[in-house]
Amino acid sequence: MPDDKSQPRPKAPAKGTYQHYKGAFYEVLGVAEDPESGKKWVVYESIGISESLLRGKDKDVDPDLCLLKNATKGALAVCSLERFAEEVDGGVYTEGKPVPRFRLVVPRPRD
Numbered sequence: 115m116p117d118d119k120s121q122p123r124p125k126a127p128a129k130g131t132y133q134h135y136k137g138a139f140y141e142v143l144g145v146a147e148d149p150e151s152g153k154k155w156v157v158y159e160s161i162g163i164s165e166s167l168l169r170g171k172d173k174d175v176d177p178d179l180c181l182l183k184n185a186t187k188g189a190l191a192v193c194s195l196e197r198f199a200e201e202v203d204g205g206v207y208t209e210g211k212p213v214p215r216f217r218l219v220v221p222r223p224r225d
Contacts (some may be wrong), residue, residue, distance in 0.1 A: 126143075127218070128154075131219045135207055135213050137164040138186070139163050140160055141159045155193065158193075160184075166180060166182055199214070200215055
């Protein structure tokens, strides 16, 4: 098994709005570091909407419906920097194509 230190560390994501590969939208608030382990975590907040990426494929989903409200608005979550930045098999959401777990949709304007 390769040493974790031999793998390049992903860069911290820019603040802004991201979409998870399954369709939900999140606002990245920043990156936190565990002072004991040094592990970095992306801190993000659910916007409370999702894009129906399965429209037309599921009989229970209105084919004209694009955005859905969900009950997660305001929920905070963390994800390791490595996991946030990795590519995943998109499965049924992207017809099996590899995609980023999160993709930047709208960067936050610089202060």
